[in-house]
Amino acid sequence: xxxxxxxxDRVVVRTDTPAGHVRTPSYLKGKRGVxxxxxxxxxxxxxxxxxxxxxPKTTNYWVQFPMNEIWDGNGSYAPGDTIVAELYEHWLEPAxxxxxxx
Amino acid sequence: xxxxxxxxxxxxxxxxxxxxxxxEEHEPTLVERRIDAMMQLLRQEPRAFWVTDExxxxxxxxxxxxxxxxxxxxxxxxxxxxxxxEKAVLTDAEIDAKLAEVKxxxxxxxxxx
Numbered sequence: 001x002x003x004x005x006x007x008x009d010r011v012v013v014r015t016d017t018p019a020g021h022v023r024t025p026s027y028l029k030g031k032r033g034v035x036x037x038x039x040x041x042x043x044x045x046x047x048x049x050x051x052x053x054x055x056p057k058t059t060n061y062w063v064q065f066p067m068n069e070i071w072d073g074n075g076s077y078a079p080g081d082t083i084v085a086e087l088y089e090h091w092l093e094p095a096x097x098x099x100x101x102x
Numbered sequence: 103x104x105x106x107x108x109x110x111x112x113x114x115x116x117x118x119x120x121x122x123x124x125x126e127e128h129e130p131t132l133v134e135r136r137i138d139a140m141m142q143l144l145r146q147e148p149r150a151f152w153v154t155d156e157x158x159x160x161x162x163x164x165x166x167x168x169x170x171x172x173x174x175x176x177x178x179x180x181x182x183x184x185x186x187x188e189k190a191v192l193t194d195a196e197i198d199a200k201l202a203e204v205k206x207x208x209x210x211x212x213x214x215x
Binding site for chain 2: 018021025028046048
């Protein structure tokens with residue numbers, strides 16, 4: 001399985017709210033970050049959670065977000081203050097997609 | 103700040119206002135050790151009745167009130183019960199009958215399990 005993103009790519013987290021089990025926390029939805037590390041493809045926890053094998057596998061990444069991006073500038077953060085989260089590929093879009101949105 | 107969404111489950115609380123974090127450590131109690139041991143036995147081969155993601159899904163599906171009012175290992179215990187029934191290992195009736203038996207024995211012994 002080929003990873004869609006490379007280290008350094010800018011991405012935005014999808015804002016979907018599916019009914020089932022997801023590993024993507026709400027506070028990251030719609031936030032922009034940078035791909036920091038690629039962990040390879042894994043069975044999807046969204047399917048494993050229902051006793052299924054979790055196919056197709058989905059690539060898991062470390063995505064780094066500036067604290068100011070996550071909390072909309074609420075609070076005082078230095079430019080280097082970041083959060084790193086593990087996110088699955090189907091939750092990510094290229095960040096350009098967000099910039100086109102008014 | 104994170105916007106509250108109707109589909110947000112009770113565990114998904116990152117960014118919500120919260121009090122101080124209780125950093126006090128304690129030794130696991132006997133009950134906690136027993137719950138942990140039972141979970142290991144149910145989760146490991148050769149049984150392996152369910153995987154971590156099913157455990158998480160079940161705990162996230164607790165009502166917001168139960169989620170808020172239950173301790174870490176109480177949530178495990180509720181998840182175990184729910185998954186044992188879901189996987190048809192035990193029925194609710196069997197669990198309730200056994201619980202009644204243990205409670206009666208406990209009461210009779212004056213509080214000694």
